[in-house]
Amino acid sequence: MTRSALFVFAAVLSLCPAVALAVNPAVWTLDETIDRNDGSVFWTSPSAVDLGFDRYVYDYEITKISASTFLSTIDVTDLVGESFDLIGGGETSELPVVLIDAPLDDPTTGTSADVLIEVDENGFGQGAFTNVMLGSVNFGITLNIESIRVEATVSLSGFNFQPGDYDQNGVVDPDDYGVWNATYGSTSDLRADGAEDGVVNAADYTVWRDAFNSPNDAAATPEPAGLAVGLLGVLAAAIRDRR
Known part of the structure; x- marks a missing residue:
């Protein structure tokens, strides 16, 4: 060589x-x-x-x-x-x-x-x-x-960004609102810039609010029919106990 x-x-x-x-x-x-x-x-x-x-x-x-x-x-x-x-x-x-x-x-x-x-x-x-x-x-x-x-x-x-998850813990919750509130108006600390417009403002609150109010998983929030069945079970157990 x-x-x-x-x-x-x-x-x-x-x-x-x-x-x-x-x-x-x-x-x-x-x-x-x-x-x-x-x-x-x-x-x-x-x-x-x-x-x-x-x-x-x-x-x-x-x-x-x-x-x-x-x-x-x-x-x-x-x-x-x-x-x-x-x-x-x-x-x-x-x-x-x-x-x-x-x-x-x-x-x-x-x-x-x-x-x-x-x-x-x-x-x-x-x-x-x-x-x-x-x-x-x-x-x-x-x-x-x-x-x-x-x-x-x-x-x-x-x-990878989840809309509204401003503290980046994988869950959209009230803590993310706290991050938005603490950084409101900032153009340097953009953790809560959900709208990606270079400033933390009201648009980013809307991103958090929409994500926070989105429907939860069906297993976590029972449907009305499921609630009725559950109440019937509790009532039946109470009747058995009184006997």
């Missing part, structure tokens, strides 16, 4: 596990180091979420950001969090979906970047840190930040 053929074989082999591995829920860990001269860094999840579900619930959290100078490494997570949302989540009925697409601009250190985290149409997590400019920190003397390390978790869970 030629050298080029070996290279192609190895590349295909390395991709196969990622392509074959689809999971639900998917929980991914992002851990990327961006050096001062990088400018851009990209990340792809090692697995994909299963496709074909009606809806997906997603969450992300940037758990730690570390800045390194030639002298030491410091945790700047809280500092960055003062001007940047480190935690977020939501729900979508289709992929791809963008989890976060926002500029990071820390005035204290002069560090900036464009941050994009999304799930693509194939169910893989994608991350991009672009236009990265690393600033400096002051320890009595001003030191350039030589690199930053970003650690994050991303989770995505697919489920």
